[in-house]
Amino acid sequence: MSAHDLAVASAAALVLAGAAGTALARSATRLVLSLGAFLLGVALCFLALGSPLLAAAQVFVYIGGVLVLVLFALMVVGRGDGESPRVESRHDPGAALVALGLFVVLAIVTPKRPSGIAPPEMVSPLAVADVLLGSGIVAFELAGVLLLAALLAVLVIVKSGGER
Amino acid sequence: MSAECRTVVNVGPSHPSTHGVCRVLVELDGEIVRRAEPIIGYLHRGIEKMAENRSYLQVVPLTDRLDYVGSMYANWAYCRAVERLAGIRVPERAEYIRVIVCELQRIASHMMSIGSTGADTGAFTAFMYAFNQREQVVDLFEALSGSRLTYNYVRPGGVGADLPEGWVERCREFVAQHPAAMMEIDDLLFGNVICRARTKGIGVLTPHDAIGWGASGPVARGSGVDWDLRRDDPYSVYPRLDFTVPLGERGDCYDRGRVRLWECVESCRIVTQALDQLEPGPVQAEGLPRLLAPRPGDAYDHIESARGSLGVYLVSDGSVRPYRMHVRSPAFANLALLPMLAEGHTLSDLVVVLGSLDPVFGEVDR
Amino acid sequence: MILTVACAGAFALGVYAVLVRREIIGILAGAELMLGAAAVQLLVAGSGEFAAGASSFGLILLVVAAAEAVVGLALIVTAYRRAKRSRIEEFGEVSG
Amino acid sequence: MSFVWGLLYGTGAVILIAGGAVVGVWWERKVSARIQLRLGPQQLGPAGSLQMLADVPKLLFKEDVVPASADRLLFRYAPLAVFAPIAMSLAVIPFWAGWAPLDSAAGVLFFLAVPSISVLGILFSAWGSHNTLATLGGVRAAAQMVSYEVPRALAVLSVVVLGGSLQPSELMDAWRWWWIPVTLLGFGVYFIASIAEMNRGPFDLPEAESELVAGYFADYSGIRWAVFMMAEYGAMIASALFGAALFFGGFMWLPGVAGLAVHIGIAALIITAVMWVKWTFPRLRQDQLMTFCWTVLTPLALVQLVLAVVVALWL
Structure with missing residues (x-):
């Protein structure tokens, strides 16, 4: 088992453990910690798959941004009694069955890469830029429009909430 | 909005910006103060x-402990009441010294207030500049009375002791340099764009309210009450x-x-x-009984x-002790304005508003 | 191989979280799980000659997911400020 | 092998930050004293330079108090979550021609991304303290640090546009002296946004001592408090070194060790300026802070970016 395999395995373990914690945790604290572990695991996966750009972006946007906002929202929503807010679940065998089935199907049908091959080539940010500004220009622009729409949506939501 | 999420914060009794031991019970909606109760x-x-x-x-030493930032005032106010009660005439030199x-x-006390305006807004350097001036006054008082905070200097019938040798010159030196130092502090603190943004339009007191709530001193004069x-x-x-008498316009x-x-x-x-007008002479009324x-x-x-x-x-029943003493404390009346002035501002502004009222809790609580 | 299975697991757990969570933040976290797992799987599938394309599309996925999360959080906080509740079934009663 | 190298690097970074914090605290005390008509430490060693030798053991031996109602897990490890990302961010700073400890293809992005994890640590400590003032400080920190990342990243991006690479070593190879006037505005934005990112005055609202006592670390004492302080000085050192390299060329002026000395010298000047600002300006209010970020700093950063793009295209 090479160092690369070890890195991939630990990233996968982090992803799985984080996901399990996020889905099952009872206290908001543990939920956020697990979500953080999951997001960090995803970033490590990106790194192991040869895309440091995507890994850094993942850390920047998710851990530094989205996760902070989740914590922020929890602090706003959960304060008052001061306790770490509970995040209740209504566990349901049907839902568990659906999820399990989905897992089996996904694990079978999704394309895999044979393990044990050499670490992939690093994808340089320049190559990504070529794709984004070349054949992917439409998607790139659409993403920009989407971000703008999201920004406006948030402003509208917050403003309409403030007036009442 | 019926279901506002409010946070209750205790500012004090032990808190860096309460200027003593006061507790302000603050109800916050986010950062906005909805209610502040001292x-x-x-x-x-x-x-x-x-x-x-x-x-x-x-x-007299008890009155020192009222307003411990300005002991001389309480000394003097008390002595004036005693002199009025007992019909004592104070020698002219003593009046000048007073x-x-x-x-x-006043300079020493205002330096404390202005300095803490700096400290409350986070400009600790202005605090140091102001305290540099205050220390010089306190040094003068130490030469005069032997202590730096509670002077016990103004006594019924006069003052505790005559001016020591060389004191007048030291005093002249101080007042000669002080206005320039004030300009420097003004520039450093109130000339700063952030400090202006933090103090202008904050805690506006209308002249009507100032009179109605019994505000006095710089708090009332800041609102233009002459x-x-x-x-x-x-x-x-x-x-x-x-x-x-300097006056403000906006009352912020x-x-x-x-x-x-x-x-x-x-x-x-x-x-x-x-x-300049100080003449030699006695500093204690003569023939006062022990x-x-x-x-x-x-x-x-x-x-x-x-x-x-x-x-x-003061009320006297003819004995050697006052029958009753009551102090009309300006800081107490000014502090009562806090809930009105702080409401609707942020928590950071509450601290600045409290500082601008300049309460000294020795005098508020008595 | 390992990554694919882990991603499938994370995705399924995300689906489960969305189905059973009652707190909106929990549901949002579940959606994040699905998106993250999908992004990793995208990179796994697109290795080799498509690597740059996969990375680019992963980046766009990241942007979309972040926008989704931010709008969701804004909704949560606003709804909470308005109604002081954050559990999903309580929103049936809110009007306007 | 890379594992050993990583361990070595990590130890080096911690030693560098700890040493830098010790020197930095002494220097800050001297600088602030000069600004405030005081003398500062002067008893221990020449000009009080050994004062920190007395202060460090004091911090180490202080009782490590954990409030009874605190979330122990979060409270205990939050300082590390604040410190570790900042130590990691030192890895991509180019100290030498063609060399940075971790010369990643996305190194510049790494430097912007990794310290933002420390916001999480701040939020954890605020939440874990179970203290209203700390929570307020944490909320302020979150809003502030997420916002100021935007102009900071944009300012750095203008240098990246000129250099055409996200890799620190390549970027420094491409560096030319005339970038300084072109990116001067960007450096201003970077400087201000970095001060906000490291929570120092006039942007120290999360720990504003006049209203929040000490904000998110109000309940900390001893070594855990010291870790917070080290994180603050670490952030200052990292930002100054990175800014000195990107905006002022760092080691590019002279070859070899002399170049490194120039790099550190420029960084020291930047750190002194940060202290100067802190001890001169009052603190902003939360709404003013956000308004300043979005209506002044971000547009300025965008102007700088456009300028850099125009220059890069014109070349």
């Missing part, structure tokens, strides 16, 4: 009651001295701070004139302290 009494020592068990002279020390005290006991109910030798924290600043400059003018026992009756007298109209009411 809870006082943490420094209550029963000074008014203690005064009933001491001779008239022994009460005016000089009290104007110096009221100064030194001019409007002249006492001591103030009628012989030329000075102006900025104006209150600026009024204090200009009062310091005016105080320098007063001290210079008083030093134990004063005024005829039964009551007396009230007030002076303009650094915080406003400071009054002392």
Whole structure:
């Protein structure tokens, strides 16, 4: 088992453990910690798959941004009694069955890469830029429009909430 | 909105910006103060009651502990009440010395207030500059009375001791450099764009409210209420001295701070004139008995302290101890404005508003 | 191989969280799980000659997911400020 | 092998930050004293330079108090979560021609991304303290640090546009002296936004001592408090070194060790300026802070970016 395999395995373990914690945790604290572990695991996966750009972006946007906002929202929503807010679940065998089935199907049908091959080539940010500004220009622009729409949506939501 | 999410925060009793031991119970909606209620009494020592068990002279050190940032004022207000009660005439030199020390005290007290405006907004350097000036005044007082905070200097019938040798020159030196230092602090603090943004339009007190709530001193004058006991109910030798009463326009924290600043400059003018007019002579009324026992009756007298109209009411039953003493504390009346002024501002502004009211809790709680 | 299985697991757990969570933040976290797992799987599938394309599309996925999360959080906080509740079934009663 | 190298690097970074914090605290005390008509420490060693030798053991031996109602897990490890990302961010700073400890293809992005994890640590400590003032400080920190990342990233991006690479070593190879006037505005934005990112005055609202006592670390004492302080000085050192390299060329002026000395010298000047600002300006209010970020700093950063793009295209 090479160092690369070890890195991939630990990233996968982090992803799985984080996901399990996020889905099952009872206290908001543990939920956020697990979500953080999951997001960090995803970033490590990106790194192991040869895309440091995507890994850094993942850390920047998710851990530094989205996760902070989740914590922020929890602090706003959960304060008052001061306790770490509970995040209740209504566990349901049907839902568990659906999820399990989905897992089996996904694990079978999704394309895999044979393990044990050499670490992939690093994808340089320049190559990504070529794709984004070349054949992917439409998607790139659409993403920009989407971000703008999201920004406006948030402003509208917050403003309409403030007036009442 | 019925279901606002409010957070209750205790600012104090032990908190860096309460300027003593006060607790402000604050209800916050996010950062916005919805209600701020000062809870006082943490420094209550029963000074008014203690005064009933001491001779008239022994009460003077108690009055030191009222406004511990400006002990001279409480000394003087109390002594004036005693003198009125017992019909004592104070020698002229003593009156001049009283005016000089009290104007110096105004500078010292305002330096504390202006410095803490800096500290409250996070500009600790302005605090240091202000305290540099305050220390020089305190040094002068130390040479005069032997102590740096509670002077016990103004006594019924005069002052505790004559000016020591060389004191007048030191005092002149101080008042000569002080206005320039004030300009520097003004530039450093109120000239700063962030400080202006933090104090302008914050905690606006209308002249109507200022009068209605019994505000006095720089707090009232910051709102443009032209009221100064030194001019409007002249006492001591103030009628012989030329000075102006600085006024604010908008009644916000900025104006209150600026009024204090200009009062310091005016105080320098007063001290210079008083030093010029100072004649040799006795500093204690002659023939005063060790134990004063005024005829039964009551007396009230007030002076303009650094915080406003400071009054002392005394009742005598003919014995050697006051039957009753009551202090009309300007800081107490000014502090009552806090809930009104802070509401709707942020938590950071609450601290600035509290600082601009310049409460001293020794005097508020008594 | 390992990554694919882990991603499938994370995705399924995300679906489960969305189905059973009652707190909106929990549901949002579940959606994040699905998106993250999908992004990793995208990179796994697109290795080799498509690597740059996969990375680019992963970046766009990241942007979309972040926008989704931010709008969701804004909704949560606003709804909470308005109604002081954050559990999903309580929103049936809110009007306007 | 890379594992050993990583361990070595990590130890080096911690030692560098700890040493830098010790020197930095002494220097800050001297600088602030000069600004405030004081003398500062002067008893221990020449000009009080050994004062920190007395202060460090004091911090180490202080009782490590954990409030009874605190979330122990979060409270205990939050300082590390604040410190570790900042130590990691030192890895991509180019100290030498063609060399940075971790010369990643996305190194510049790494430097912007990794320290933002420390916001999480701040939020954890605020939440874990179970203290209203700390929570307020944490909320302020979150809003502030997420916002100021935007102009900071944009400012750095203008240098990246000129250099055409996200890799620190390549970027420094491409560096030319005339970038300084072109990116001067960007440096201003970077400087201000970095001060906000490291929570120092006039942007120290999360720990504003006049209203929040000490904000998110109000309940900390001893070594855990010291870790927070080290994180603050670490952030200052990292930002200054990175800014000195990107905006002022760092080691490019002289070859070899002399170049490194120039790099550190420029960084020291930047750190001194940060202290100067802190001890001169009052603190902003939360709404003013956000308004300043979005209506002044971000547009300025965008102007700088456009300028850099125009220059890069014109070349």
